[in-house]
Each structure stands twice: as structure tokens, then as C-alpha cells.
Amino acid sequence: MATNLPTSIRLSPESEQRLNFLASQTGRSKAFYLRELIESGLDDLEDYYLAADVLERVRSGRERLHSAEAVRADLGLDG
Numbered sequence: 001m002a003t004n005l006p007t008s009i010r011l012s013p014e015s016e017q018r019l020n021f022l023a024s025q026t027g028r029s030k031a032f033y034l035r036e037l038i039e040s041g042l043d044d045l046e047d048y049y050l051a052a053d054v055l056e057r058v059r060s061g062r063e064r065l066h067s068a069e070a071v072r073a074d075l076g077l078d079g
Helices: 013-026 030-059 068-074
Strands: none
Touching (some): 013 030
């Protein structure tokens, strides 16, 4: 079951104006567009921050790397 989390954010005046204009021109609510932005942007943010964490682990030697050749050999894909 989905739950709604009331959230408050502050937008720059320019962003607020653009959001108001978009909502008025399309007949949709500002909340609709904010939800769309958050839901579509979460994938990108997760990808970025989780990848940055892995990269830091690789650079610090806490994450092991495997070459494509070694993986193919381990899986028996090199014929």
C-alpha cells in the first residue's frame, strides 16, 4: 500500500514561476509535476551516488575488479 509523505520544498522564484506556468498551461497541478520530477530523477540520482560509492571503494582498494577475460574464462564462455 502506498503512503503519502507530505513534503515541503523551497524553489527559486524562477523555478516557481516556470512550474506555475506549466501547471496553468496544461491544467495539471504543481504537485503532479513535482512528483514526476522526483520519480524520474530518483533513478538518475541513485545511479550517480551509488556508482560514486563503488568508484570510491575501487580507488581505495576495498572493491575487487575482474577483467572481462577472467569472467568469460570462469564462466566457460571462451571456446
